[in-house]
Amino acid sequence: MVEKTPLLDFLTYAFLILGIFIVGFPIIYSLIAVTLPLEEVSKIPMPIIPGDQFMVNLKEAWTRGDLGTQIFNSFVMATGITVGKIAVSMIGAFSIVYFDYRFRVVAFASVFCTLMLPVEVRILPTYEMAANILSPVQAIWDVLHLDSLMTWFSGHDISVNLNWSLLDSYTGLVLPLVASATCTFLFRQFFLTIPEELCEAAKMDGASPMMFFRKILLPLSKTNIAALVVIEFVYGYNQYLWPLLITTNPKMTTAVIGLQNLIPQADDLPEWNVALCGVLLVMLPPVLVVLFMQRWFVKGLIEKEK
């Protein structure tokens, strides 16, 4: 830096290493624990020399937690949310920025206001909605007394019960989470920075709107998309409340939720080695995504919150 401060530099590095160690400690310690047999891991304190039981514990965690199914479910959910969110908000932003229509401001405002409605503040009604996605239609039907109207028309007793449940389905896991104010906002901001001339030139060359979208906007948005892929994959994979609400079938639940069955309770054997094995395995995919796509991740994180 500007002046020479050997002591301070030394302290800087010392504190930095200490900080990294503290942040990394839970994982280092877990990595040791998963290699130990049960009688070692329940010793107080646990030995800090790794054992050789890793594969045994891994196998146990894999079968006991049904991790194969659940990690697959998590992948489907995370991928669905990522792709859905980016696609939906990109074409939405395209519509808001590049077309002039009456509904535009209303559309943007209503998407924007969803920022204030995270799933946590509307738990029950959203669950009811997912339990029967046609309930609004049913409600309108009932309010208009269409049943009696139909009965009057046809002369038969008709009652309509619309029911389409999203519980315990991949659609249910993904669909409610694909609307995103922040993603739409990000694409809108980005599209606004794209020079007018590009759009005018495209129009002059006779490109249709969708052609302009495919040939110009999509390639230009590559870095933004890459950044969002990382952020949204992590977001989707780590969802907790929503999958907890709408899945009751253990075959449909996601890995992060399923892990709870592996935690030793008061009366169980303290098989922390197995539990932590599951933990490490389940957290691996998003961690790898973040580490390998670090550049996009940092970009996405900072851009998204602007």
Added chain:
Amino acid sequence: MIKRSFFKSKYLPYLLILPQMAVTLTFFYWPAIQGIIQSFLLSDPFGRRSTFVWFYNYIELFTDPLYLESVFITFVFSLAVAFVSISLGLFIAAMANRALKATALTRTLLIWPYAVAPAISGIMWLFLLHPSYGIVALGIKRWLGIDWNPVLYGSDAMALIVMASAWKQVSYNFVFFMAGLQAIPKSLIEAAAIDGAGPFKRFWFISFPLLSPTFFFLTVMNIIYSFFETFGVIHTVTQGGPGGATNILVYKVYQDGFVGLNLGSSAAQSVVLMSLIIVITFLQFRFVEKKVQYGG
């Protein structure tokens, strides 16, 4: 508006915005409206009839000592999480910003906890702070002489979930502080150095004030995080216990509504949370204006 050149099409813009609108209407607005209506209704125990009761649910809620305790707990919890994670994040970022040779490595080593789900971080910290097997718990008991037991004592359980929730936020805050610190013009730092300000003075009088927008932004984000996204930590680690000591608002909504099936009360709680997040969002937008003035 902002763009001057538009495409002309009668139906295409509607078609493009349709998926977004369909999802927001069915899964955001309809449930939100249902929730608001529900909060003014009282259902009988079998859920067959509901009567309109004006603000009964809200009055019940705010006279319920358990709810008020939950409000208090939530504030303590979110302030503690924000304080721990922001101060650690800032500290590490300040160090990493000085250790210029190791910036990239430091970032790699610190960034990954962000990718860990709060619930998973909860399990790892439960193991570290477990009353009978935890190594950190052992240290606390042996060296600090505290009878540490998060299964029995509310304050210990609170400390456990604060640690588990703050841990992954440290890396989030670190990323933003690092970006903020690197955006500070070198000329300012050098000018101060020529005027004889040492490293500490430069940090306190130049870097720290220039970081204030980042600081404010992160406070808001961390509070939102600890209000809403820590549900997983509570649900896996303490389930609101012991004795309701970690029963934060979001968990209480879930418990009362989904498990206890007290629809009216749960809906009223949801509406309270909704108003809360509206206030927070407005605060955040006032901050966005401020940030423009600072000019990054």
